[in-house]
Structures are given as structure tokens and as C-alpha cells.
Amino acid sequence: MTALWTSEEAQGATLGIPGRAFEVNGLSIDTRTLKKGDLFVALKGDNRDGHDFVKAAFDAGAGAALVSHEPPGLGPDAALLTVAHTQRGLEDLAVAARARSSAKIVAVTGSAGKTTTKELLRHALGALGSTHCSAASYNNHWGVPLSLASMPRDVAYGVFEVGMNHFGELRNLVSFVRPHVALVTTIAPAHLEFFGSCEAIADAKSEIFEGLVPGGAALVPSDSPYANRLIARARQAHVGRVLKFGETAGSDARLLSYEESVDGSKVKADICGMPVDFHVGAPGRHIAQNALGALLAVAMLDGDVLNAAAGLKNFTALKGRGARFAAGDVAVIDESYNANPASMAAALALLGAAKGRRIAVLGDMLEMGEGGLAHHAGLAAPIEAAGADLVFLNGPQMKALWDKLPASRRGAWAETSAEIAPQLLAALKPGDTVLVKGSNGSRMAVIVDALKARGG
Numbered sequence: 001m002t003a004l005w006t007s008e009e010a011q012g013a014t015l016g017i018p019g020r021a022f023e024v025n026g027l028s029i030d031t032r033t034l035k036k037g038d039l040f041v042a043l044k045g046d047n048r049d050g051h052d053f054v055k056a057a058f059d060a061g062a063g064a065a066l067v068s069h070e071p072p073g074l075g076p077d078a079a080l081l082t083v084a085h086t087q088r089g090l091e092d093l094a095v096a097a098r099a100r101s102s103a104k105i106v107a108v109t110g111s112a113g114k115t116t117t118k119e120l121l122r123h124a125l126g127a128l129g130s131t132h133c134s135a136a137s138y139n140n141h142w143g144v145p146l147s148l149a150s151m152p153r154d155v156a157y158g159v160f161e162v163g164m165n166h167f168g169e170l171r172n173l174v175s176f177v178r179p180h181v182a183l184v185t186t187i188a189p190a191h192l193e194f195f196g197s198c199e200a201i202a203d204a205k206s207e208i209f210e211g212l213v214p215g216g217a218a219l220v221p222s223d224s225p226y227a228n229r230l231i232a233r234a235r236q237a238h239v240g241r242v243l244k245f246g247e248t249a250g251s252d253a254r255l256l257s258y259e260e261s262v263d264g265s266k267v268k269a270d271i272c273g274m275p276v277d278f279h280v281g282a283p284g285r286h287i288a289q290n291a292l293g294a295l296l297a298v299a300m301l302d303g304d305v306l307n308a309a310a311g312l313k314n315f316t317a318l319k320g321r322g323a324r325f326a327a328g329d330v331a332v333i334d335e336s337y338n339a340n341p342a343s344m345a346a347a348l349a350l351l352g353a354a355k356g357r358r359i360a361v362l363g364d365m366l367e368m369g370e371g372g373l374a375h376h377a378g379l380a381a382p383i384e385a386a387g388a389d390l391v392f393l394n395g396p397q398m399k400a401l402w403d404k405l406p407a408s409r410r411g412a413w414a415e416t417s418a419e420i421a422p423q424l425l426a427a428l429k430p431g432d433t434v435l436v437k438g439s440n441g442s443r444m445a446v447i448v449d450a451l452k453a454r455g456g
């Protein structure tokens with residue numbers, strides 16, 4: 001097996017000062033998850049400096065370390081590559097990994113559904129050839145270069161999740177990724193307090209198009225109110241191929257029919273004029289829409305869309321993003337990972353498809369800025385559409401929604417998830433379906449854990 005990085009290659013990429021020669025097969029920035037033989041990159045964060053962990057990294061089996069100075073306590077034969085700035089060194093490795101690769105590359109951004117779409121692409125492209133994807137939600141200033149620098153040299157496809165919470169961030173990150181296809185999942189009021197408007201969010205997401213290689217394709221969600229803005233921005237970035245996916249007539253990848261069951265959905269679609277029927281192993285119209293984007297990406301890479309579509313049946317709902325479990329005689333849809341108005345609506349639609357009593361347990365959506373209370377109150381409409389029978393709410397902003405709910409739907413409201421958990425448990429009856437969703441900071445995991453404990 002050829003190593004991911006030899007010391008010579010890493011030195012060539014970073015122009016660092018070489019120490020002892022090494023070969024590494026992976027990268028790590030965290031000694032707790034480091035694998036034997038990894039290159040440990042000593043990043044300096046706001047609170048911690050990775051240089052304080054270099055010794056621990058070698059103790060855990062690191063093959064080498066990328067540092068900006070030699071930390072004390074190392075043995076004489078520790079393999080170090082010394083650069084001026086380790087963040088920059090990591091980015092240099094990312095750029096070199098991209099430059100040496102002949103893989104076809106997809107970059108995914110959006111206000112919700114990035115990880116979901118990335119994982120759908122893992123299954124779709126994985127059916128066609130070896131595929132490297134970002135781990136977890138590694139989509140920020142270290143996650144993107146780390147994912148790129150970890151790409152094996154001989155894969156056929158690479159899929160990278162790219163995120164942002166300020167202007168200029170995507171432009172920078174996508175300049176490392178240099179995708180053949182740039183996909184925007186959806187535009188929604190997430191991080192609104194930093195941007196002020198959804199138009200501004202659409203513009204910031206559009207920076208992803210600036211990183212496309214010549215002849216690359218921009219993929220835009222046709223059902224979004226911001227579709228035309230995204231298309232205009234792609235054209236401004238001189239993208240020749242701009243395509244749409246969604247339910248709207250005229251979409252290049254178009255949803256024709258959708259049938260849902262608890263363990264997935266059956267989709268009929270038209271992908272660039274070709275009829276494609278497929279099964280996705282997780283229910284939800286939003287998942288089907290993400291799948292359309294993924295298959296359009298396959299088409300733009302000249303991949304075999306039918307085989308790729310067949311791969312989607314193996315996709316299953318991700319932890320905290322729709323994965324289900326039984327809490328005794330009650331079914332739980334765990335959407336506790338995060339929330340904004342778009343993903344709340346998507347999750348409530350999932351609840352709407354449930355049989356038996358439908359119970360929504362919702363926590364505050366954070367970073368919503370000035371219009372936050374209105375966005376919380378606005379959830380009354382998707383709750384109504386889902387036909388929720390009982391609604392439990394926690395967090396100060398959810399009080400605005402509580403005040404909008406008819407008495408018949410009111411379960412309870414409290415400041416914290418810990419206060420809501422016992423009230424929810426007391427209200428449950430056999431056959432209920434419970435949806436749990438809120439921003440990570442709203443600590444909805446407390447409720448998920450309480451439900452798991454109930455199930456034994």
C-alpha cells in the first residue's frame with residue numbers, strides 16, 4: 001500500500017523544515033481519535049494549543065507531527081515537520097492532495113442537509129467507484145482542509161461538506177476543494193444573526209461557485225425562493241453549467257412522485273431526461289430532494305445514474321437527523337442534532353406521516369437574530385400541517401410559539417429541556433410517535449436520553 005503522505009511529499013507541499021523521514025496513512029488533529037500511524041497536526045485553537053498534545057499524540061502511536069515549534073518532552077527520534085503556521089501547513093497539504101488527485105470532486109453546502117447529501121453521495125458514488133468523503137460534519141476552516149489532506153491518492157470520487165457563518169469563508173474553503181460540481185442544498189434562516197437576511201445567506205453560499213474548475217457545474221434547489229438569486233450568482237461567477245433539482249417544473253432533476261414508509265421512500269424522478277426510479281433507505285421529502293441533488297451531481301460527473309440511484313437504498317437516517325428508535329411502546333424520531341426553520345418544517349413533515357398520536361418536542365432554534373421570535377411563532381403552520389396532537393416546547397424563544405398554539409395542542413412549555421422531559425414522559429401513551437428537535441444548544445439530547453431510559 002502506498003502511504004497517504006511521505007515526509008518528502010509533505011515537505012514539498014508545505015515547504016516545512018524536515019526532521020526524520022516518515023510515512024503516514026491518515027491525519028488527526030485530536031489525540032483522542034488519533035489512529036496509529038497518523039500525522040498529528042498541532043493546530044492552535046482559541047482555548048487549546050495542539051502543541052501541548054504532541055507528546056500524547058506520539059504516545060498514542062502518531063507516525064509524525066506537523067508543528068510550528070518543537071514542544072518539550074519529545075524523544076530524540078520523534079518525526080516532526082516544522083512549518084511557520086500549522087493551519088497554513090494543513091491547507092498546503094490539502095491543496096497538494098487535491099492537485100495530485102484525478103478524482104471527480106463534489107462540494108456540498110447549504111443551510112440544512114449538507115451532511116445528509118454528502119452521505120447520500122457516499123452511497124450513490126460509492127456504487128460506481130472508490131469514494132472519499134468528509135468525516136462527520138467536518139466543514140469548517142480545519143475540517144475542510146483536514147478532509148482534503150486525508151483523501152487517498154487513488155480514489156475515483158471525493159465529496160466534501162463545506163460550511164460557513166460569515167462572508168468570505170466559503171470562497172476560501174472552496175479554493176482548496178476546487179470541485180467539478182458545487183451543490184447548494186437549501187437556503188434558510190440559519191446563522192441569521194450574522195447575516196441579517198436570507199438574500200445575504202444565499203449570496204454567501206454562492207461563493208461556492210467561485211471555486212469550480214473550468215467547465216464545472218453549479219446545482220441549485222429549484223423549489224427555493226432564492227433559486228433565481230443563486231442562479232444569477234453562479235452566472236456572475238462565470239459558471240457555464242447551472243442546473244436545478246427539485247419538484248418545480250423545468251428542474252433538470254425533477255421529483256415526479258414520492259411515496260413514504262417508515263423505513264424509506266420510493267421515488268420516481270426525471271434526471272436530465274432519463275426516468276429513474278429508486279428507493280432511499282430513510283423517509284422524508286427533504287431526503288428525497290437531497291437525493292435528487294446527489295443524482296444530478298452524478299449525472300454532471302458523467303456517472304451511471306441508474307447504478308448510483310440503486311445505491312441509495314442502503315442510505316439510512318443519520319443519528320440525530322431522523323434516525324428512529326423505540327422507547328418501549330412509543331416510536332421516537334430523533335432530530336436532536338440541530339434546527340432552523342427549514343429543518344424544523346422538514347422534521348415536522350416526517351412526524352405528519354406517523355400513525356397514532358403525533359407528539360412534537362421542540363427546543364429553541366439559536367442564532368436567529370432579530371426575527372427569531374417570529375420564526376419560532378411561524379412554526380405554528382408546519383405544526384398544523386403535520387396534524388401534531390400534542391406539542392411540548394422548551395426555551396425562551398419557544399414561548400412565542402406556545403402563545404400561538406391552540407389549547408388542544410398544548411402539552412407544556414418550560415425554560416429547559418430537563419424540565420420538559422418528565423412532563424413529556426408522563427403524557428405518553430402506547431402507539432405514540434414522538435419527534436424531538438432543537439438546536440444543539442437547546443440540549444434536546446436530554447429528552448432523547450430520557451426516552452431511551454424509558455425504553456430500557
Ligand SMILES: Nc1ncnc2c1ncn2[C@@H]1O[C@H](COP(=O)(O)OP(=O)(O)OP(=O)(O)O)[C@@H](O)[C@H]1O
Pocket residue numbers: 110111112113114115116117137139163185186286287289290320321322335337338342343344346347
Ligand atoms: N433539504 C433539506 N431541507 C430542509 N431540511 C433538511 C434538508 N435536509 C436535511 N434537513 C434537515 O436538517 C437537519 C440537519 O441535516 P444535516 O446534518 O444533513 O445538515 P447540515 O447542513 O450538515 O448541518 P450542519 O450545518 O450542522 O453541519 C436534518 O435533521 C433534517 O431535519
Ligand SMILES: [Mg+2]
Pocket residue numbers: 114115116136137139161
Ligand atoms: Mg453537517
